[in-house]
Amino acid sequence: MTTSTKSQRSVPCTLFVMNDINPVVESEFNEWYQTEHVRQRMQIPGFLSARRYRALGASQAYMAIYSCTEAAVLEQAEYKDILVEPTPLTKKMMPHFRNMVRSVCDETWAAGTGLGGEAVVLRCAPKSGQEQVARDFIAHTLYPQFAQANCLVRLALWEASASVGAAPSPEEARRGAPDQRVNWVLFFEAYDLTTCENVLQQSAMQQALEQHGVMIEAQSSYRLISTFESEVG
Secondary structure, three states, X not given: OOOOOOOOOOOOEEEEEEEEEOHHHHHHHHHHHHHHHHHHHOOOOXXXXXXXXXXXXXXXXXXXXXXXOOHHHHHOHHHHHHHHOOOHHHHHHHHHEEEEEEEEEEXXXXXXXXXXXXXXXXXEEEOOOOHHHHHHHHHHHHHHHHHHXXXXXXXXXXXXXXXXXXXXXXXXXXXXXXXXOOOEEEEEEEOOHHHHHHXXXXXXXXXXXXXXXXXXXXXXXXXXXXXXXXXXO
């Protein structure tokens, strides 16, 4: 098991994105996302990798997660410049986004190694004053239960950054509606999605999460459709 916790050192960052898209441009959207949008970001120092997912149920149709060395990467000029001055295709696509969720998150804890082909995304929030109780429950009780259930590759806790991402992105105005934000995300990377979903749906598990300060806001499942690595040499 590998873990990461908050410290004075740089904390890994995840740029977390979920969206629907106007069906009229969906095919063009996917080509643009695959061949231009993500690759443009993979050329920026500090961006390590990216993944795209497709929903397996009632949720935003697409999800993308970008892994960065730290949240400050998203404050550097190289990234801000492409938001302020997007490509012609980006300008064309932005108004077609729907139900957009976008948050800059610190990865404050993680356990397990590898890449799961499917994922359960638990959008949640800690009860006020119980943040550390919730973190301890996730690390010391929740993860071992899922590891014992033989369904999980990796579990990560992403907490909305307190320093980066609170202000609207320049792209937000182009989309024509405010982006939704997350508080916390529990990201379950699974090799047995059904078992992972079933464990989460057990009433005892739901009660335990609430009792330990984890308030569930939304749960959704996704399948991995593509991965990208940094193109910075």
